[in-house]
Amino acid sequence: MTSNTENLRVFGQSSGGTATFALLASPQCKGLVHKAWLLSASPVLNKTASEANVDNEVFLANANCSDIDCIYALSSAEVTYAVPWMTCICNVEAPFDAWANGHIIDVPLLIVWDIRSNCPNDVMSMYAASTFSSPVYRYVVTSKPSVPIHPVGIPFPARYAMHMWDVFAFFGFIPDYIKHPTDSEIQWQRNVQNEVLELVRTGKHFTSSWKPYPASTANLSEVTEAISAYNPVQCALWL
Template identity: 30%
Template sequence: MVLILLCVLALLPLASYLAYLAKTLPPSVTQVTTSCGTFRGRHINGGYSFKGMPYAAPPVGPLRKVLGQEDCLFINVWTPSLQPTARLSVMVWIHGGFLHMLSGGEPGYSPTEKLAVDTQIVYVSFNYRLNAFGFMALNMLREGSPSNTSGNYGFMDQIAALKWVQKNIQVFGGDPEKVTIFGQSSGGTSVWTMMMSPLAKGLFRAAVDMSGSYVYKATLEQAESDNLLFLQKTDCSDLSCLRRLPVTDVLKAIPWQEFPSWAADDLTDLPIKGHFVGPVAVVDGYVLEAPPFEVWEKKGNYNDVPFVIGTTEQEADFSPLAENISLWTWGDYRWFVTDKLQSFSETLPTKALELYPSSTPCPTTDRCPERSYTTMVSDIRVTCPNSDLAQRAAEALDSPVYRYLVTHTPSGPVNVSGDLLPFPSRFSFHCLDTVAFFGGLEAALGKPLSDGDRSFQELITRHLVTFAKTGKMADEWPEYPAATALLSDQLSTVQSYSSARCQLWKENGLFAYAWIN
């Protein structure tokens, strides 16, 4: 009987065969047809997920125009409905990782079927080219480029993914006119880039930048000059040689240690005067026509959409440079602050210690010097520069701008036996907001959530979902600069967070040391 059935199927046209398969899919499997083909997904927890769908032709073989063969241009969708008439709001996630690493499917750092069902939103994530394969700027790579540019290939991938969403998301129950982009760390930087790029005009209606960088100061010519060191280390003298390089040789040639280094090895510590990390993303004149603030000032061709800018109070606590920081005494704290800041001015350490004293209230009974130090580092590197970004955005955009700071202290330290974080962070660490939103906080802590943890997780989820569905926050969260929302187990607001501290860092030129990429 089986043999007869196989023979009959072999005689069917391909279309009929595929139709037969579709009708015989198990209950937990479903399929959709997009502009790039037909794909199977799974139906679980009341929701649907489709992973690893191509959204653009891979840069391999004849399409290999730049470094490497990065066959990574895949997109994922999680949705509570496959009815095209559902027209649900859509949130497109852009992962972080310093534009060097990670992916759109990291456990605890990406959407789930449960999140889609609970929030009734369609979620999208995707991979884009990273590291040298996605961002190496070299004059030699301009050859054959229709835009006469190089670098920022990863951003071009992001734009291609957003175009795919516009073309296909209705198949997954989403509304292409209700797309919000959100990203964390370099994903937040990517969100801001998409807002400023004329190539992304009209591809989304709202944006959320979580702990991104506001530094865009490298021109294409400067980056191409800096990256000549990479070219020298490859021993290549022409483009064909570069394109033939194995992946391992490309990675070996990246200037991880030599200045200007691609390695962000000190961005979670107080800055060293005159020491800057080399740029990965650049102002190339194509993806970014000019530095973002200049684009705003000149009323250029950017996306004027509702904008949320968020950071966490102890961003630097996720990977502090001093490995023994959790054991510091207050004496250690004062010594490190003085040692690091005295090169900027003789009086700066004293002023800093006055604004970040040992008497600052601490929510735990231990590791309090660590909290003060990582708060100071975070204010310099992330929090104060992003408040400046929010101020400039509020002045430039007609759309509403919102600012938040996560102040929640989790009920325990991060569980380092997991793969998500490398340090037993104790306070409001980098990506706490993201991990909570994606439902990964319990896994990150390695224990059941406390009532406070759960309230925080529900709070940030509720407000981000409200923003994605309506383009604005609830009435309890005013627009910036009228208020900054402080997010813990409850929402409170302040008119200006740590204005005296931020003014100190701005007056002494430390905004120039904000996180980059």
């Protein structure tokens, strides 16, 4: 996110991506968000508002708060310790339903999942592309670490295009996990940064052949390869 209120870019990874997905269907965010990047967001939000409110009672009890002023006064550490999971209720409709009903935060959108969960995000991209007037871009991470690494939340050394690999690249964290990154990994970092920052600046990508979904999907590694779709036959049953 940025402090420039005229060009507010929001992104979230994993549960943060799911929260960003929900924000794009929230009337409260109209005019507040101008571009969005969903990294590994879940396309399935099937908990009702009443069920989520019951969960949120745990947060209020842990924080010893009963009103909004108390919550605003919490420090970041107090919030962290009070929340056993992340729950955000900003709307009463499921995002796909809200989009279909015209309740859309219509901004340029970038959607990604690693290769393990490609098909459900094709569904999310298709819903967005069919309801947004702004461009929706889709990519799949095809880069992989040169040696097995043990990132946060993964209980075994990973040697594939795993959860958060593009986040590590964008923020330059790969040297924190691989002592001697290869030239390919350094170029992977640069490529992610170039593509995303160009979207932030212009609403389009650095690679001109990468067209909005469903015209193309990008295989993203040390280079950007625009393709028609990623494993379309395997994903056909989802669409």
